Amino acid sequence: MSDRVPQPVDRQLPTEEARDLIALVRDIARREIAPRAAEEEEAGHFPRELFTLLSGSGLLGLPYDSAHGGGDQPYEVYLQVLEELAAARLTVGLGVSVHTLACHALAGYGTKEQQTEHLPAMLGGGLLGAYCLSEPSSGSDAASLRTKAVRDGDDWVITGTKAWITHGGIADFCTVLARTGEDGPRGITAFLVPGDAPGLTAAAPEKKMGMKGSPTAQLHFDGVRVPDGRRLGEEGQGFAIALSALDSGRLGIAACAIGVAQAALDEALAYATGRRQFGRPIVDFQGLRFMLADMATRIEAGRALYLAAARARDAGASFSRQAAMAKLFCTDAAMSVTVDAVQVLGGYGYTADFPAERYMREAKALQIVEGTNQIQRMVIARHLAGPESR
Structure with a gap:
């Protein structure tokens, strides 16, 4: 069974350009990504053709300077693009996040000559x-x-x-x-x-x-x-460059996690609305309604947290602590929400006929990559305890 098209999230975007960008991403997700996601994930197929399409659409260099082929978009907007892509298929959303991470060192620390020579092909030339x-x-x-x-x-x-x-x-x-x-x-x-x-x-x-x-x-x-x-x-200087890249990359993982969680909630809600037991839709039962309410609340809280960290980054403020918090909370939320989604679907949730079990398996990876959630807790605690703390 192929995945359903993710339901649009009501987003607060800063500009008309950003709203048009999200509309473009949703269209690509609906037409090109979601319909083949389940089949291609099961087959282990990497969709290189989708990354070529995303590159040609200007979506592989969004947070970077347009002088080198980037999109001049703030992280607040870029991360919401990642969330939309990850909701359609995590392989795509995470792939864009990793590509952006791979460009960080050159964009932030390379010489003008290096940037002029390499960045245009990396940001908009179809490279990965x-x-x-x-x-x-x-x-x-x-x-x-x-x-x-x-x-x-x-x-x-x-x-x-x-x-x-x-x-x-x-x-x-x-x-x-x-x-x-x-x-x-x-x-x-x-x-x-x-x-x-x-x-x-x-x-x-x-x-x-x-x-x-x-x-x-x-x-x-x-x-x-x-x-x-x-x-x-x-x-x-490499380790300082790596830490700088990871602060931004953790926000990418947080956004991807909320995308997966949103897709799982959408699936659970659609199933609960259509499934009837004891003469009525199971969404009418209080135990299930409370579970769905908790899932939605975790998603909204995670989204607010990663966006607050992104706005701090866009303002030029320190955001390392907030990035660690966002990565920690959003990925833990995704794990919790996807487990609950499987529970809502019952036996069907445990089968590959529905995408809930895949969302649960994918969410686990997000608690590990780009710094395990135990490492995020160490980062947060170090910020709280002060610079002299070990």
Whole structure:
């Protein structure tokens, strides 16, 4: 059974341009994404053609400068686009978020020459990016990464393995964090590596519980040679660049989580309205009504939280604590809402004939990626305790 088209959310958008943008995204979701989502996820098909369409529609560079092919959109608007895409299919919404994350280092720390040379193709030229920070032995403790980049004349030679890479094996470019100096966070540097660089290979994709259409794979760097002109930022600045990118990326995950939760609520509400037991629709029973009310409240609260963090970012204020809170709350809300959606559908919710079980499996991943929710609690607590806190 194919997914139903997500129900429109009543959004408060700042401009007429933003309202037109959301209308475009909803049209693409209705015509191109939702009808094939269930079938393609079951088959493990990555919809590269959809990303080509999104790129051609200007949706892969929304929060970046139009001088380099971006959309000049505030994060408040960009995140609502992600929510709409994720409600139609998480593989697409999360894929756009990861691509945006992969562009962050160049857009924020690259030289003008680097930006002019690379950004237009990355933002609107049909390319797809990957973000390479995690490794088999360094996940939450990202500062302990072991992949090395050694200077050789005007080049850097990168050797090591990256793990859990979304778009691993299919990305056209990778933002790679590698060790160029001392142990710890101060010895890490960022590089922009072509996806077809000699010596760069991908392992077989991981066999995951959910998001089967989104390839996740290890990437092996076997003496990959990169010109110094592809170093992003200063030597040793890479970890600070990575943390900056993750603050923004966590907001992307939060928005995707609310998209999945909204889709699950829509499915549960439609089923409860149409399913009859004891002579009336089951939505008339108080126990179910209270469950649906709680689901809707969690979604609205999560949406308000990620939008408040986005507005802080757009205003140039510090938003790291709010980003961690949004990622934590929204992904926990998505897990709770999708579990409840399966319960509303009863036995049907446990079958692949309805998308509720897929939403539940997908929601679990969002509590893990871009910093587990335990790490988010550590980030929040550190902000509360002050800069001297460990």
